[in-house]
Amino acid sequence: xxxxxxHPSTLSVQEGDSAVIKCTYSxxxxxxxxxxxxxxGKGPQLIIDIRSNVGEKKDQRIAVTLNKTAKHFSLHITxxxxxxxxxxxxxxxxxxxDDKIIFGKGTRLHILP
Amino acid sequence: DAMVIQNPRYQxxxxxxxxxxxxxxxxxxxxxxxxxxxxxxxxxxxxxYYDKDFNNEADTPDNFQSRRPNTSFCFLDIxxxxxxxxxxxxxxxxxxxxxxxxxxxxxxxxxxT
Numbered sequence: 001x002x003x004x005x006x007h008p009s010t011l012s013v014q015e016g017d018s019a020v021i022k023c024t025y026s027x028x029x030x031x032x033x034x035x036x037x038x039x040x041g042k043g044p045q046l047i048i049d050i051r052s053n054v055g056e057k058k059d060q061r062i063a064v065t066l067n068k069t070a071k072h073f074s075l076h077i078t079x080x081x082x083x084x085x086x087x088x089x090x091x092x093x094x095x096x097x098d099d100k101i102i103f104g105k106g107t108r109l110h111i112l113p
Numbered sequence: 114d115a116m117v118i119q120n121p122r123y124q125x126x127x128x129x130x131x132x133x134x135x136x137x138x139x140x141x142x143x144x145x146x147x148x149x150x151x152x153x154x155x156x157x158x159x160x161x162y163y164d165k166d167f168n169n170e171a172d173t174p175d176n177f178q179s180r181r182p183n184t185s186f187c188f189l190d191i192x193x194x195x196x197x198x199x200x201x202x203x204x205x206x207x208x209x210x211x212x213x214x215x216x217x218x219x220x221x222x223x224x225x226t
Contacts, residue, residue: 032213034213034214034215036217041220041222042219042220043117043119043203043205043217043218043219043220044156044203044217045217046214046215046216046217049214089155089156093213095210095211095212095213096210096211099144099161099163099168099207099209099210099213100158100161101213101215103155103156104155105154105155106153106154106155108153
């Protein structure tokens with residue numbers, strides 16, 4: 001079955017700097033890659049996703065890149081702000097086959113003042 | 114606003130005393146999921162419904178059961194909670210198949226005394 005590896009497990013960046021979180025997946029059939037942000041005591045919130053027919057997607061300060069050949073995808077947050085502090089999960093799924101997503105183990109992002 | 118609602122937000126139960134957690138959605142999504150999330154871990158899928166079709170994960174203990182009486186509601190029953198069942202329980206929904214985005218509720222924090 002699918003396995004998703006996520007790195008790093010913890011990341012501290014200075015406010016205003018960029019943060020990058022990387023994930024790899026094992027099943028080449030995976031074609032949908034969401035990213036979730038989870039704040040303390042809350043449910044995960046979908047912040048951006050990418051399908052395998054595109055290599056990059058951007059939404060304001062957040063971007064995701066996908067390399068299908070290498071089977072890895074990354075989340076980029078630019079101009080980080082204190083409210084970006086949270087746990088971020090990457091995930092992978094096979095649309096039209098499974099109704100499930102496989103999560104990475106998460107990255108705790110700390111934005112330092 | 115369309116959303117996923119979980120009640121209660123906090124639940125305390127005694128060891129061995131059955132407990133039911135509830136989830137409702139106004140998104141009219143086909144799929145409803147129950148996840149268990151322990152501290153500093155990724156959400157772990159327990160089971161999901163595609164409409165009325167129930168899909169159990171192979172490693173979900175028999176102690177966990179679920180009911181989906183209609184499109185809007187789904188329940189998680191823990192028949193005999195143990196101390197190891199203390200966790201955050203997350204409900205999520207998706208349209209399913211080609212629409213893989215999952216939307217999470219705020220979660221129910223279960224404490225077992």
